[in-house]
Amino acid sequence: MTSGADGLFEIDEPEPPAAPERGPATAPLAARMRPRTLDEVVGQAHLLRPGAPLRRLVEGGAAASVLLYGPPGTGKTTIARLLAGVGSRHFVALSALSSGVKELREVISDARRRRDHHDQQTVLFIDEVHRFSKTQQDALLGAVEDRLVLLVAATTENPSFSVVSPLLSRSLVLQLQSLAEDDIRELLRRAVTDQRGLNGTVTLAADAEDALVRLAAGDARRALTALEAAADGVVGTGETVIDVPGVERAVTEATVRYDRQGDQHYDVISAFIKSIRGSDPDAALHYLARMIVAGEDPRFIARRLMVHASEDIGLADPTALQAATAAAQVVQLVGLPECRIALAQATLHLATAPKSNAVIVGIDEAMSDVRAGAVGAVPPHLRDGHYAGAEKLGNAVGYRYPHSDPGGVVTQQYPPDALVGKDYYRPTPHGGERTLRERLEKLRRAVRGR
Secondary structure (H helix, E strand, O other): OEEOHHHOEEEOOOOOOOOOOOOOOOOOHHHHOOOOOHHHOOOOHHHHOOOOHHHHHHOOOOOOOEEEEOOOOOOHHHHHHHHHOOOOOEEEEEEOOOOOHHHHHHHHHHHHHHHHHHOOOEEEEEEOHHHOOHHHHHOOHHHHHOOOEEEEEEEOOOHHHHOOHHHHHOOEEEEOOOOOHHHHHHHHHHHHHOOOOOOOOOEEOHHHHHHHHHHHOOOHHHHHHHHHHHHHHHHHOOOOEEOHHHHHHHHHHHHOOOOOOOHHHHHHHHHHHHHHHOOOHHHHHHHHHHHHHOOOOHHHHHHHHHHHHHHHHHHHOOHHHHHHHHHHHHHHHOOOOOHHHHHHHHHHHHHHOOOOOHHHHHHHHHHHHHHOOOOOOOOHHHOOOOOOOOOOOOOOOOOOOHHHOOOOOOOOOOOOHHHOOOOOOOOOOOOOHHHHHHHHHHHHHHHHOO
């Protein structure tokens, strides 16, 4: 594999699957044990049975673009690499995290040259394609439709929601499942004995194997990472048997390994926000601790807290946004490790606050109406009257100044005609919105003259 400009990685002449290249001993165990042939792939039997689309693709009997959808550690990248070894295909890998339309156009231009001058097909692998914008995905359509490139895209999110419809309709969607316990056991045993893995330098006790299977939760990468950490710990003490205490000592290290640009980054922050939304402060602190220990950027955490304060709490507790913003200031002014305390304080504040999504629902409904064309003319009495000739046009004529009324509220039309009586903000009966709800009803009656 060679590295090109702008984050492109090319394999000009991929090795045939039957003759795998052995990875370096310093590579992570999960990388060294990546399957090199279909026979080494465990799980996904529904995709690998004889005649199944994936088997035909890998064995070179079909040429269709593929969207691989499934949880982390189920073999999406492995399958893409196997497809690269079919025939004389040219393989290019892009990451949606670091590539844009410019890089896509360069790949497509090179693919056209290879097809026209060398009769060689290009396989384009895009990892985490759900992070591509609509514009980036649209840039692929022509090349995919003409089969100028054979697209193999991997995503942990449902492609029905994260991939544009035209690209989705031109691709074969294959859903990968979390690995079964027996699949994980097979991987662990292979890794212990295989020369690419631990090469028999340690043995794995049965109860320790059970512990690793439970820890993996269907994720092959997680299982092998934990096995490697346990093996390192055992070898470091001069022993050769991995037992349950050895696994337990390694679990803390293994579980906090956290790719800030990968699946764990998004899974943990998602669990963090959902725990706050669900009013579970203890779970929220757990996920906060995982992010801090793993070295997550505290500014990222602070930004998510500020968004959450408006999105899921809003005016049910108007102080929530203030608390989140204050924590963000502490992160900027103080930094780690001390800012962890402010982040924890804001997390607990938000987790224990009453919840309301009325703010985000209101603005999203209003924007949806605007996009649908429900704009209408600004009522004449609300238009700007601070220029010569405005009165002749009827602008600002008849405007009633609320402060001139003893109650501070006057009956007057504010929205365009088409939106009179439309309620976007609907306070919940939770927290501070309970009182606000009653006040808003009175305000609407007064303003609308009901």
